[in-house]
Amino acid sequence: xxxxxxxxxxxxxxxxxxxxxxxxxxxxxxxxxxxxxxxxxxxxxxxxxxxxxxxxxxxxxxxxxxxxxxxxxxxxxxxxxxxxxxxxxxxxxxxxxxxxxxxxxxxxxxxxxxxxxxxxxxxxxxxxxxxxxxxxxxxxxxxx
Amino acid sequence: xxxxxxxxxxxxxxxxxxxxxxxxxxxxxxxxxxxxxxxxxxxxxxxxxxxxxxxxxxxxxxxxxxxxxxxxxxxxxxxxxxxxxxxxxxxxxxxxxxxxxxxxxxxxxxxxxxxxxxxxxxxxxxxxxxxxxxxxxxxxxxxxxxxxxxxxxxxxxxxxxxxxxxxxxxxxxxxxxxxxxxxxxxxxxxxxxxxxxxxxxxxxxxxxxxxxxxxxxxxxxxxxxxxxxxxxxxxxxxxxxxxxxxxxxxxxxxxxxxxxxxxxxxxxxxxxxxxxxxxxxxxxxxxxxxxxxxxxxxxxx
Amino acid sequence: xxxxxxxxxxxxxxxxxxxxxxxxxxxxxxxxxxxxxxxxxxxxxxxxxxxxxxxxxxxxxxxxxxxxxxxxxxxxxxxxxxxxxxxxxxxxxxxxxxxxxxxxxxxxxxxxxx
Amino acid sequence: xxxxxxxxxxxxxxxxxxxxxxxxxxxxxxxxxxxxxxxxxxxxxxxxxxxxxxxxxxxxxxxxxxxxxxxxxxxxxxxxxxxxxxxxxxxxx
Amino acid sequence: xxxxxxxxxxxxxxxxxxxxxxxxxxxxxxxxxxxxxxxxxxxxxxxxxxxxxx
Numbered sequence: 158x159x160x161x162x163x164x165x166x167x168x169x170x171x172x173x174x175x176x177x178x179x180x181x182x183x184x185x186x187x188x189x190x191x192x193x194x195x196x197x198x199x200x201x202x203x204x205x206x207x208x209x210x211x212x213x214x215x216x217x218x219x220x221x222x223x224x225x226x227x228x229x230x231x232x233x234x235x236x237x238x239x240x241x242x243x244x245x246x247x248x249x250x251x252x253x254x255x256x257x258x259x260x261x262x263x264x265x266x267x268x269x270x271x272x273x274x275x276x277x278x279x280x281x282x283x284x285x286x287x288x289x290x291x292x293x294x295x296x297x298x299x300x301x
Numbered sequence: 302x303x304x305x306x307x308x309x310x311x312x313x314x315x316x317x318x319x320x321x322x323x324x325x326x327x328x329x330x331x332x333x334x335x336x337x338x339x340x341x342x343x344x345x346x347x348x349x350x351x352x353x354x355x356x357x358x359x360x361x362x363x364x365x366x367x368x369x370x371x372x373x374x375x376x377x378x379x380x381x382x383x384x385x386x387x388x389x390x391x392x393x394x395x396x397x398x399x400x401x402x403x404x405x406x407x408x409x410x411x412x413x414x415x416x417x418x419x420x421x422x423x424x425x426x427x428x429x430x431x432x433x434x435x436x437x438x439x440x441x442x443x444x445x446x447x448x449x450x451x452x453x454x455x456x457x458x459x460x461x462x463x464x465x466x467x468x469x470x471x472x473x474x475x476x477x478x479x480x481x482x483x484x485x486x487x488x489x490x491x492x493x494x495x496x497x498x499x500x501x502x503x504x505x506x507x508x509x510x511x512x513x514x515x516x517x518x519x520x521x522x523x524x525x526x527x528x529x530x531x532x533x534x535x536x537x538x539x540x541x542x543x544x545x546x547x548x549x550x551x552x553x554x555x556x557x558x559x560x561x562x563x564x565x566x567x568x569x570x571x572x573x574x575x576x577x578x579x580x581x582x583x584x585x586x587x588x589x590x591x592x593x594x595x596x597x598x599x600x601x602x
Numbered sequence: 603x604x605x606x607x608x609x610x611x612x613x614x615x616x617x618x619x620x621x622x623x624x625x626x627x628x629x630x631x632x633x634x635x636x637x638x639x640x641x642x643x644x645x646x647x648x649x650x651x652x653x654x655x656x657x658x659x660x661x662x663x664x665x666x667x668x669x670x671x672x673x674x675x676x677x678x679x680x681x682x683x684x685x686x687x688x689x690x691x692x693x694x695x696x697x698x699x700x701x702x703x704x705x706x707x708x709x710x711x712x713x714x715x716x
Numbered sequence: 717x718x719x720x721x722x723x724x725x726x727x728x729x730x731x732x733x734x735x736x737x738x739x740x741x742x743x744x745x746x747x748x749x750x751x752x753x754x755x756x757x758x759x760x761x762x763x764x765x766x767x768x769x770x771x772x773x774x775x776x777x778x779x780x781x782x783x784x785x786x787x788x789x790x791x792x793x794x795x796x797x798x799x800x801x802x803x804x805x806x807x808x809x
Numbered sequence: 810x811x812x813x814x815x816x817x818x819x820x821x822x823x824x825x826x827x828x829x830x831x832x833x834x835x836x837x838x839x840x841x842x843x844x845x846x847x848x849x850x851x852x853x854x855x856x857x858x859x860x861x862x863x
Contacts, residue, residue: 165717172724172758179728182751183735183744190747198777201754208721208761216431216662216832217766219424220757223437223773226417227444231750231777233406233451238785239743242406274829282416289409304624304709311623315616322612331604333653340650340671344658347672348665355658355669356767359676371680378687385694411860415853419823422845423830424770430661431832432766436683440774446852447782453860460859461852503661505837522683526779529690530786536697537786537793610726614733621737629742629787633749636780637733640756643772644729647763657764661832670764678760678768686775693787700791 164211164266171200171207171255191235192245195290198228199252202283203259206276210263215272218279225279229286236290245291252287256280351499352508357428361514365493368514369478372521376475379525386532388540397538400454410452417445425519429508435515439522446527455538464531467524474521481513607648614641628696628706632689639685643678650674718762725759746784753777812854819850 175197182193202224209217236242260280264273330336347358360368388394421442428434450458482493490496497509505512618638625631650671658669700706732752739745753776760769820843827842828834 162717165721169721169724172721172728175728175755176731179731179735179748179751179755182747183739190744194747194750197751197754201758204758205761208758211717212656212764214656214659214662214766216659217657217761219432220761220766220769220773222420222830223424223441223770224754224757224777226413226420227441227773227777229409229413230417230444230448230451231781233410234447234778234782234785235747237400237451238789242403271829271832278826278829282413285409286413289405292405307623311620315619319612319616322615323609326605326608326612329605329608329649332607332648333604333651335652337650337652337671339673340658340669343672344669347658348660353659353661354767355660355672356675356679359672360680364676368680371684375684375687378684378691382687382691382694385691385698407860411853411857414856415819415823415849416826418849418852419826419845420830422848423827426841426845427831430659432657432659432770434679434767436680437767437770437774440683440686440771440779444774444778447778449856449859452856457856457859457862460862461855502665504833504835505841525687529687530779530782533690533693533783533786533790537789542701606723607726610730613730617734617737625740627740627742629784629791630740630745633742633745633784634737636749637736637752640729640733640752643756643768644726644759647760647765647768650765651763655764657766659766675765675768678765679771682768682771682775686780689780690783693783697787697790706791 161211161213164207167259168204168207168211171204174200175204187239188241188243191232191239191241192243192248192291194235195229195232195245195248195287196251198224198231199248199255199283199287202228202279203255206259206263206279210266215267218272218275221279222275222282225282225286228283229290232286232290242290248287248291252284252291256284256287348502350495350509350511351502352511353430353503354428354432354434356432357434357511357515358508360434361428361511361518362495362509365482365495365510365514368518369482369493372475372478372518375522375525376471379471379529382529383532386536388535392540392542394539395541397455399456402451402453407452410448414445414448414452417448418442421445421523425515426505426512428515428519429511430503430505435518435520436522439519440526442519442523443526443530447530450534455534458534462527462531464528467527467531470524471521471528474517474519474524477517477520478514481510481517485510607651608645611641611645611648614638614644626707626709628699628708629693631708632692632696635692636685636689639681643682646674646678721762722759725755725762728755729759742784742788746781746788749784750777750781753780815854815857816847816850819853820846823849 178193178196178200181189182197185193202221205221205224206218209215209221233242257280260276263276267273267276343359343363344355346363347355350358350362352358352362421438421444423438424433424441425435425438428438446462447458449461485494485496486492488496493510495509495511497513499509500507615638618634618641621634621637622631625634650673652668652670655668655670656663658672658675696706699711703711705711729752732748732755736745736748736752739748753772756776757769757773760766760772823846824843827846828839831838831842
């Protein structure tokens, strides 16, 4: 197994985790659905970062960048309309553990430079987005 | 046509489609096989024009005229939605209630807002180099603006969103595309031909007219999506039909807009984690009234 | 693997049309139409894929690398954004219907003969 | 390895499409649709189409769900009169 | 004065982020980045004021 295959195998982890999340979104109660929506963008961002490295194409990082910006936006929009923004330790700790565990090896692999700064930016955005939308007391606002 | 009959028609049709489609699938070249004559030619043509992103080259150089058609569909769709969602005479506008947003969410949204806009502009500007372009970047840019709706409420969004500007922007985007096309005609070539110098591969100025057309599309898509969402927001948040909430004249008493729940969902589980407090508001009218009036004018054109 | 992507595209199409046929809510039907649309993207990109190919974006890849077909990608790319605005147009029509006839149930509408 | 990723993403997309159709409530459907959008974006990236993935992501993650939710809100607002009674009193906190 | 400072801080930060995003630095790239960052910085201020105005 080559190195790039290793990165792609790592990308499989968040990808497979999306399966149960889909089940919760489709069948769970309202709160779970929003947590699921939150988790999806986080996991997708991680999978995209790992895939970019696995394919050896730094330009694919742009997709992860857009996920990290728009994912929390989508979650907050749902929170506004469903009137609920549940706190979720699952999302919070997935972000706090998963993002560094993904981004730091990627940084080591890319080496110092602008590409690394970009990875760190995406990682910071993913963490910030997930923490803000999942921490206790994050009421999404009641009306428009 | 009864429901049952319709279902039967569908089932027969679906069965037929499924069989034929499966047969066709096994007749297609296997997934991942290598013969792509058009792809190879498109790549060659794109590299001849020094455009690193072949997809952008196909869209804005080889098939630029086709993209003009796509853009026109987009323009027409936005126009149609605007016409359908305009405020009619029997409808009145009310000032939406200020929303209660947790300060942390508000700070996050305010910090992400410029960043998202920057990412959108980056995606538009680098369409000819890296993945992205006017279509994608335009939508990101438009979404960025709506972070303000998340950060606060619709009135805050309206304050930084002069809708007329975006309506003009949409038309200007479409016009810029056509003008670029005619510029090529004036330069003695065909409509939408790539007449500018091609530059060096993988720099911002590469690709001749591709970055210009990209920017035009970006302007059009961004403005179009903003206008579209504005009309939907107007309808959902501000415009009231006759018969809707007629029992109360005071905007602050209107409770209906929060009625966004699906029926029959357990309410207990979705209680907000009340940390937000109702705002010490100076009343929605205080700052809303005058703005509301001039806004009304441009809705009624 | 050789036909799975095509079959998945066919499945998405069929399930989307099933939703359209059985829908009792026009908003839901518009969502089903979006699902049906996405089957075309899957089919187009599956047709254009090449084993071992990479994206035809040469800013960070050598110009002689093996790439997937850019033409189908260009087709899908514009269609997605244009499709979204068409979805918006349909939703606007739904709102108009709601305003005129007071319902979003297609079966109730056909009884109105309006 | 790419093939494995593509197969998993394809199955996710097929599952999400099925769930999006079978969820009859538009609000719930909007959430599944945005999952479908992200799954499609992942699939497109694995199919080496980052441009299309970006397009799908931009549209699918925020714009389409927002429009559906706004339509639902507008539609429910009028029929919402009969819902109003069971509003919990303390929801404005 | 405070307004200029606010926009300036945003502008510098966002131009820095732009330089992180791009793959090759050349003068045109920096120019476009500076303009885009200025637009985003102005929006940042406008957005903050719009929210604070209530």
